[in-house]
Amino acid sequence: MELLIFTLVLSIDSFSAALALGFRRFSHRRALFFALSSGFSEGFAIFLGFLLGRIAENFIVNYDHWVAFFLLCAVGGHMCYQSYQEMRSSSPRETHAVKVHGLLKILFVSSVTSIDSLGVGVTLGLIGKPVALYSLVIGIGAFLSTYLGLFLAKRISGHLGEKVEFLGGVILILLGIKMLSI
Template sequence: MGLIELFLIAIGVSMDAFAASICRGLSLKKFNIKTAVIVGLYFGSFQAVMPLLGYLLGVQFQDLIEDIDHWIAFALLVIIGINFIRESRKECANNEENHAHIFSPLSFKIMFVLAFSTSIDALAVGVSFAFLKVYIVPAILFIGLVTFFMSIIGVKIGNTFGTKFKASAEFAGGVILILIGIHILLEHLGIIRF
């Protein structure tokens, strides 16, 4: 897997965190870089750890399914992408976001749940990384950093513009993941060579 594909995957899986960061930005009276960095650390950390866990699970089964690994990677990325597109049709985050005035924007409980729930898809990406024999440490560091910066940007956008970009971000993330899944499948089938 090349750097461009990895970057696109990182952007794709960070879109849920980006959208949730926009919602976190909505709950702030005024943009604060310290708050944005903390939000970025929550989301970036989870987006790095979950693919690692998925990778470790995938490596256990790699020998059993080596002949169909590209189909599995394709299916996982397409399913995740479709889920992102479906989620782009929903309201801004969960019900807890509608009650943001009750909770601190950086409440551990809220941030943990948001970071965990937005990183579940990254677990499946990690499984596909195992099948594609991706060097996991640079990949998860890259995904974590991309998510960290996307989250900071999301907090700023949410604080400045509101929910206007949330659905577009999730939709774009879904399309990117589906296209990468198709690319992986076509490359393993020998239809394309880049």
């Protein structure tokens, strides 16, 4: 039961990021890449936190949430700015090329949303939990939640029109603020 709770809580960030980025078009291949990178990032962060916990426990736990906050707010703010610029400059007659998120942005967001898992990994190591099992199950949970977030974003985006990227940026900023409460 404890493992399931950890998985659900840590997968919320992957879900939220997928929801935020999923408002832009995703091919099946890019969605798989995003889900794999989210799952791997979460699982690896748990494992890395476990290892780093033996070296620098206090430093990681005290600062990981601030790093995640600033990075997510920066990406979210940039998305809001781009969306605002597009809404201001576009006229109803203009047609735009289909925009997609780059692979580096996907990797970056997957990594940033996994920063809180470092602290969890430290804690799991200190209380003697089997880190390999936790890493695997949490990684699978992040993989699945990323797909769910992308699917829901695709369903919602048809109703919101061109404001969807702005909403995605706001979601990332809110996710960054949430990181401060951890």
